[in-house]
Amino acid sequence: MKKKIYFDNNATTPLDPKVADAMLPYLSAGTELYGNPSSVHTLGQATRKAVEEARAQVAQLIGSSLEEIIFTSCGSESDTTAIKGIAFSAKERKKGNHIITTAIEHDTVLFCCEYLQKQGWDVTFLPVSSSGILDPDSVKKAIRSETILVSVMHANNEIGTIQPIAEIGKICKEREIPFHTDAIQTVGKLPITVNELNVDLLSLSAHKLYGPKGVGALFIRRGTRFHPLFHGHHERNRRAGTENVPAIVGLGVAAELAQKNLGQEAKKVAFLRDRLEKGILEKVPYIRRNGDPRHRIPGTSNFSFEFVEGEGCVVMLDIEGIAVSTGSACASGSTKASHVLRAIGLPANVAQGTVRFSLGQFNTLDEVDKALEIIPRVISKLRSLSPLWSDKMAGLPTTVTPPLSLKK
Ligand SMILES: Cc1ncc(COP(=O)(O)O)c(C=O)c1O
Incomplete structure (x- = not known):
């Protein structure tokens, strides 16, 4: 493999x-x-x-x-x-x-x-x-x-x-x-x-x-x-x-x-995480970064991608060679938004498009850069399959309310 x-x-x-x-x-x-x-x-x-x-x-x-x-x-x-x-x-x-x-x-x-x-x-x-x-x-x-x-x-x-x-x-x-x-x-x-x-x-x-x-x-x-x-x-x-x-x-x-490695590793992992985040924010429109940007552990980055199902994104990224997980827990087959995302006030439809990227000490700069080529392509592909996204692109009203995008 x-x-x-x-x-x-x-x-x-x-x-x-x-x-x-x-x-x-x-x-x-x-x-x-x-x-x-x-x-x-x-x-x-x-x-x-x-x-x-x-x-x-x-x-x-x-x-x-x-x-x-x-x-x-x-x-x-x-x-x-x-x-x-x-x-x-x-x-x-x-x-x-x-x-x-x-x-x-x-x-x-x-x-x-x-x-x-x-x-x-x-x-x-x-x-x-x-x-x-x-x-x-x-x-x-x-x-x-x-x-x-x-x-x-x-x-x-x-x-x-x-x-x-x-x-x-x-x-x-x-x-x-x-x-x-x-x-x-x-x-x-x-x-x-x-x-x-x-x-x-x-x-x-x-x-x-x-x-x-x-x-x-x-x-x-x-x-x-x-x-x-x-x-x-x-x-x-x-x-x-x-x-x-x-x-x-x-x-x-x-x-x-x-x-032994505490400060050093944390710095390296935070650097990689920040590079990944910056790249995603630059390349992918209609997204929201979840969590507190200052008070957080080094490797974790959590994004809600509007007009995308988190589960679909995890599967597509897996096919493309990237292992991530969704922020929404699926209970017995029914997709239920995660209690954490609900607790921070995300509407269910936004929470549903959430993906967690969690980096660690064995990740490399090359991997981050490679992922930055793949992630925008995967999100575009998934959005191209979404009728809501088509409506959005055609300027028609969508059911995604309220608009939570940090960046458009
Ligand atoms: C915050 C937190 N608490 C508890 C656990 C459970 O730990 P374990 O998998 O060792 O039972 C996890 C594991 O995901 C966790 O992230």
Whole structure:
């Protein structure tokens, strides 16, 4: 298969070859690195050492202490452990039943909160601005005496906007309310320290920072009371299950590499993203750039192309060798505009034409320039198939209302 131009790094990043190399000895038959880290013998001690080294690497990346990190099976598990863990602990201690989150969280957080709602918790889903930013004042106003948790994502996976986490954390700290952030799209991309962010819980996932799929971590500040999702003695009684040693080793090395390359990679990726955006804005009429142009993670660019179906665009770009994704989630065959795009106020018909380009550290200038030849051609082709576009070109009224174009 011809090598794709991979612009879908927010969905998952390719594995860094250095990470793969570090994992291999723990996967290969013939090495003596297969012991259960809980075993007392030397084979167990060898894998225990590897797990603890990875814990140190992750802790170092986010500025926590070792004991505050637990390994999980993915970012979704980290988020769910944080939210349900705090909720169940608060319930046991009769602390209250109110949770605050936002309308633009990842599905894993949204669905978890909706589940808790069905179980009797009261959840406030705060709105965001048209550029996708949460006002810390709205958190302050939403807090009640029975609020037991605030959960706000650090950066949004669709539009890339970064939330004022440190400010929100300060508010929560003053009110002694546990504060969780889903930092799955920022760890490895932005410098992060849990103390500066004022967070009590922070989720991360290896496959967003060039590590393997199927492993994540959760920072839980010392003294934070929570119930585990899986019960048993591993991870100091906080997450049962024999550790996925190769994956944890991979996460550790990915964290270490991310820390080494942090500023440099972010600059390079932002440069490529800006070049791509500038080219698209210059070459394609009737489009809207979504998200906040200043407060956002380096690689993410989200565009709504009027008179185009996002799904069609993804398929056509794939045929042309570019992997991207749409901003609209399709639920069981019916195309439903993404909750994030609706939350920032995009009308459904504009949201439907949305495509997310997410660049990463393995992308090159050549790829961006090649994509800039392909994308305008694909959009023109798709528009040429649209009766609405024909009406528009003929000067007839179309049903695309209100006109949201930033540029004509
Ligand atoms: C913001 C955010 N939260 C949570 C997740 C879930 O992470 P995982 O795929 O590791 O379960 C993702 C993955 O897309 C994400 O982008």
